[in-house]
């Protein structure tokens with residue numbers, strides 16, 4: 001990462017040290033016990049709970065490229081915790097970017113200190129990729145309240161978080177009828193399904209979020225009615241970079257572990273590292289990760305610069321990096337032979353964790369839809 005400024009290097013080093021000391025030693029245990037609120041608070045003390053939230057509200061006021069560095073390094077310690085933090089950051093940014101002064105003042109200092117944790121609620125049981133077809137409604141209840149009815153599926157942090165950034169229908173069918181509303185935990189009519197039993201990201205709770213005549217002040221709406229889908233998609237541009245960065249960090253960790261292993265393990269009287277197949281595999285893994293990092297940083301710079309093609313680059317980075325990272329993690333497992341399949345060596349957890357990066361925040365097929373739509377427009 002020779003092209004980094006001194007500040008960026010310092011940010012990356014800070015995240016790397018935290019990942020090494022606080023995340024990596026606990027990642028396996030958290031798969032059993034769940035997220036550690038204390039560690040999330042420690043991450044907030046480093047400024048990582050509001051990475052690109054304005055400094056006036058307790059955020060760090062950093063750039064998307066800085067966030068990519070942070071999430072890559074944190075994921076070298078624990079993908080699940082890092083990815084959870086990325087969703088919290090996306091929610092905090094949406095409030096900062098699209099909320100009013102009162103909403104910023106009410107929520108951002110708490111979110112950036114991790115006194116409150118936020119979840120992002122877009123997907124529904126009947127609408128995943130086609131999120132604009134959502135059916136959860138917020139209907140007026142007098143002048144000052146909405147009554148919310150419906151369900152959100154696969155919500156990371158459901159039942160654990162304190163604030164739910166909800167996309168729901170306040171108007172016509174389709175994306176233009178969607179608004180963003182903040183729902184606090186404890187709201188009457190808010191409930192959660194059972195914790196989903198998942199392949200990876202096991203440290204995080206994922207569940208259905210139900211709204212049954214859930215009464216929420218109209219003042220909790222972010223921006224005007226009908227703007228919510230746009231906000232959700234703007235949030236996802238940066239979210240996708242973070243999901244890619246987490247995949248990159250996890251894959252880098254897998255490659256580092258494989259490098260150590262093949263130098264130790266011997267078969268046929270030779271180190272595994274001495275077989276040409278191993279050397280070529282390692283060469284390909286390193287090349288894929290370097291190319292991934294370059295595209296990710298380019299996309300982050302585009303988003304920082306508000307470039308007109310930033311959305312396309314975010315989609316390209318998410319698609320390319322998450323596919324490459326999963327393949328690299330799987331190759332690292334293969335180089336470990338049967339030991340790679342055992343939990344003790346921790347590579348199998350990386351493979352399990354990275355699988356979902358190709359599915360969420362828009363599947364990699366939907367990334368191709370976005371990229372090709374932009375291409376064919378011109």
Ligand SMILES: Cc1cc2nc3c(=O)[nH]c(=O)nc-3n(C[C@H](O)[C@H](O)[C@H](O)COP(=O)(O)OP(=O)(O)OC[C@H]3O[C@@H](n4cnc5c(N)ncnc54)[C@H](O)[C@@H]3O)c2cc1C
Pocket residue numbers: 087119120121122123127128129130153154155156157198201206356359360361362363364365366369
């Ligand atoms: C662990 C986990 C955590 C998650 N966390 C959150 C969260 O915090 N908040 C949230 O809102 N959501 C969350 N999600 C939901 C996630 O974003 C969705 O699962 C994802 O967007 C895909 O939606 P779906 O599962 O309904 O799949 P579907 O949309 O039903 O897709 C099924 C298949 O069809 C393909 N497909 C669909 N449409 C097209 C098309 N037009 N062209 C080509 N192929 C297509 C898809 O790529 C996929 O392969 C999470 C999911 C998981 C698994």
